[in-house]
Amino acid sequence: MVTGPRIGVLALQGDVPEHVAALAGVGARPLVVRREAELDACDALVLPGGESTTMVRLLRIFDLLGPLRARIAGGLPVLGTCAGMILLADRVLDGERGQETVGGLDVTVRRNAFGRQVDSFEGSVTMAGVPGRLPAVFIRAPWVEEAGPGVDVLARVDAGPGVGRIVAVRQGPLLATSFHPEVGEGPDAWRVHRYFAEQVVPDPAGARRRDP
Numbered sequence: 001m002v003t004g005p006r007i008g009v010l011a012l013q014g015d016v017p018e019h020v021a022a023l024a025g026v027g028a029r030p031l032v033v034r035r036e037a038e039l040d041a042c043d044a045l046v047l048p049g050g051e052s053t054t055m056v057r058l059l060r061i062f063d064l065l066g067p068l069r070a071r072i073a074g075g076l077p078v079l080g081t082c083a084g085m086i087l088l089a090d091r092v093l094d095g096e097r098g099q100e101t102v103g104g105l106d107v108t109v110r111r112n113a114f115g116r117q118v119d120s121f122e123g124s125v126t127m128a129g130v131p132g133r134l135p136a137v138f139i140r141a142p143w144v145e146e147a148g149p150g151v152d153v154l155a156r157v158d159a160g161p162g163v164g165r166i167v168a169v170r171q172g173p174l175l176a177t178s179f180h181p182e183v184g185e186g187p188d189a190w191r192v193h194r195y196f197a198e199q200v201v202p203d204p205a206g207a208r209r210r211d212p
């Protein structure tokens with residue numbers, strides 16, 4: 001029987017059920033991750049939207065920060081959305097003083113970048129590798145201020161005349177969006193999850209994995 005990859009959703013805080021539904025909708029096997037054994041069982045991981053400062057604190061409390069960094073260094077595919085993008089970023093502007101991240105993605109992100117007035121808005125983007133135009137919901141979203149040479153810019157949005165802000169990037173197995181691709185329902189809404197899941201090769205032997 002062919003089964004989809006096991007894709008975890010970090011479930012310490014944030015919009016977990018929406019990502020679980022989206023992953024199941026594109027044929028992956030979602031797994032809620034709160035413990036190291038659950039992280040071990042994943043072929044890939046989603047870092048959801050929520051509050052990046054809270055999530056990083058909880059990662060420490062749950063003893064997941066070190067193991068997650070180790071898995072990322074080992075090539076774990078990760079999709080970070082909104083706060084999840086901030087968690088993946090190596091550098092943060094407008095963060096809390098000394099805000100720590102998980103890191104791995106060679107970008108500088110600016111938190112709450114779109115400003116008060118347009119705090120939250122719905123737009124649409126075209127994203128390289130994803131067919132058609134995507135509805136894109138931004139909720140106190142970050143943007144990528146600077147991307148390192150190994151980072152592909154996949155999408156931008158207009159933020160004033162002649163200014164296109166980077167809202168989706170990829171660096172090898174790490175994919176991040178400023179917006180919330182889990183919002184909406186049905187296969188059409190979940191094109192980013194499909195794009196991500198298609199890059200994930202399930203580990204057939206489950207080798208070192210324990211099935212929690």
Ligand SMILES: NC(=O)CC[C@H](N)C(=O)O
Pocket residue numbers: 048049050051052053081082083084086111112139140141142
């Ligand atoms: N919707 C979101 O994930 C918002 C992110 C939030 N502003 C943060 O800094 O973590």
